Amino acid sequence: MTQSHDDDEMLAAELALGLLEGDERDRVQRRAATDPGFAGLVRGWETRLSTMADLPPVTAPFSVKAALMADLFPETVKPPIWKRLGVWQALTGGAVAVALVLVLTLTPLRGPNTTGPLYTAEITSDIGDFRVVAVVDKSRQEVILTRTLGGAPEGRILQVWAHGPDEPAQSVGLWPAGESIRLPLPPDIAAVRGTLTLGVSEEPPGGSLTGSPSGRVFGTVDIANVIGAG
Amino acid sequence: MTEAKEGDRADNTPPPQDRVEGLIARVSLGERAALAELYDLTSAKLYAVSLRVLRERQSAEDAMHDTCVKIWKNAGRYRVTGHSPMTWLITIARNTAIDRLRARRSHAHVGDYEDTLAAPGQTPEQATIAASDARRIVACLDTLPEDRRAAITGAYLDGQSYAELAEAAKVPLNTMRTWLRRGLIALRECMDR
Numbered sequence: 001m002t003q004s005h006d007d008d009e010m011l012a013a014e015l016a017l018g019l020l021e022g023d024e025r026d027r028v029q030r031r032a033a034t035d036p037g038f039a040g041l042v043r044g045w046e047t048r049l050s051t052m053a054d055l056p057p058v059t060a061p062f063s064v065k066a067a068l069m070a071d072l073f074p075e076t077v078k079p080p081i082w083k084r085l086g087v088w089q090a091l092t093g094g095a096v097a098v099a100l101v102l103v104l105t106l107t108p109l110r111g112p113n114t115t116g117p118l119y120t121a122e123i124t125s126d127i128g129d130f131r132v133v134a135v136v137d138k139s140r141q142e143v144i145l146t147r148t149l150g151g152a153p154e155g156r157i158l159q160v161w162a163h164g165p166d167e168p169a170q171s172v173g174l175w176p177a178g179e180s181i182r183l184p185l186p187p188d189i190a191a192v193r194g195t196l197t198l199g200v201s202e203e204p205p206g207g208s209l210t211g212s213p214s215g216r217v218f219g220t221v222d223i224a225n226v227i228g229a230g
Numbered sequence: 231m232t233e234a235k236e237g238d239r240a241d242n243t244p245p246p247q248d249r250v251e252g253l254i255a256r257v258s259l260g261e262r263a264a265l266a267e268l269y270d271l272t273s274a275k276l277y278a279v280s281l282r283v284l285r286e287r288q289s290a291e292d293a294m295h296d297t298c299v300k301i302w303k304n305a306g307r308y309r310v311t312g313h314s315p316m317t318w319l320i321t322i323a324r325n326t327a328i329d330r331l332r333a334r335r336s337h338a339h340v341g342d343y344e345d346t347l348a349a350p351g352q353t354p355e356q357a358t359i360a361a362s363d364a365r366r367i368v369a370c371l372d373t374l375p376e377d378r379r380a381a382i383t384g385a386y387l388d389g390q391s392y393a394e395l396a397e398a399a400k401v402p403l404n405t406m407r408t409w410l411r412r413g414l415i416a417l418r419e420c421m422d423r
Contacts, residue, residue: 046317047314047317048421050324053282055282058281124306
């Protein structure tokens with residue numbers, strides 16, 4: 001076993017234990033989100049360590065379940081942003097993407113010299129043939145996307161889109177090839193506060209000619225509570 | 231004693247893996263009834279984790295709430311993580327409880343702890359371990375020198391930082407880092423054997 005493999009193992013274990021702090025934690029977390037091999041090491045440690053928390057069950061008070069249900073499912077549920085917008089809906093032919101967002105880290109617990117938060121989200125096609133994990137890094141104002149399933153058809157490329165609440169989608173950049181891509185956020189997108197919507201479509205080489213998605217939109221995801229630039 | 235009361239040990243049979251997995255899949259599609267069913271099936275295991283980490287009922291209940299919200303929102307990520315279903319759920323419960331514990335530590339005055347109730351029967355010494363995997367990690371932890379074992383459980387179940395672990399063991403931080411790394415390597419070798 002090589003030295004660097006051992007180092008990776010220990011970094012993965014330290015991440016799973018929660019022992020990393022500050023910039024180092026951000027860096028390693030980012031790596032876990034973008035490097036499948038490293039993510040596997042983290043998963044291995046999470047699995048080993050989780051058996052320490054495999055304890056005899058204790059019945060929780062019913063009030064916990066009641067409060068949970070009331071909190072998650074209040075009577076009035078607003079339609080998702082893309083439905084209100086109609087933009088993506090028209091382009092996806094009514095396809096509903098399974099959209100899931102995980103906020104990895106938020107700033108409040110850290111000191112004044114912090115980096116921005118990191119949001120991870122997954123863009124999944126409704127028929128399950130396409131998946132992309134997206135990491136929005138507000139400290140660098142960039143988005144890192146990694147394909148975990150599917151891709152552009154032969155002779156086509158991927159294009160990444162984004163918009164803020166009630167705004168039209170604009171291009172973040174082209175994704176001509178490769179498993180992963182890192183794209184700087186355009187200033188308008190970096191400035192979005194609140195819900196940031198990301199989407200991926202397939203387009204002719206060179207990108208959409210219309211300025212809006214013209215090919216199939218694989219899916220979109222809403223990332224809630226995004227903080228704006230600067 | 232026939233009636234299940236709050237805080238009682240519940241039935242110790244582990245929730246069936248395929249059923250939990252099916253429920254997570256339905257939760258990822260936004261099915262509310264599936265979340266309620268998943269809660270009924272797994273909440274006692276997850277509440278046990280919250281109680282063990284936070285050692286205080288109100289915090290454990292709050293952490294449980296946060297854990298379930300995360301499960302609801304992130305169920306679609308379950309497959310991507312490649313975990314077994316209970317590992318995934320327990321890891322979320324543990325991480326959520328640790329976050330809450332650390333937030334409490336960074337804000338609380340020492341006196342605030344005095345009124346809190348200790349969680350019933352949830353110290354590692356008293357806990358009987360549930361699954362064979364859990365017995366295995368305990369057996370493997372037992373093969374480690376005491377200081378290394380304490381460092382690993384202190385980090386995982388009590389959310390201690392390197393600095394806190396070093397202070398508790400009265401050793402320099404780099405020594406603690408070395409102990410912990412050696413402990414983890416030995417633990418991995420023992421568990422993967």
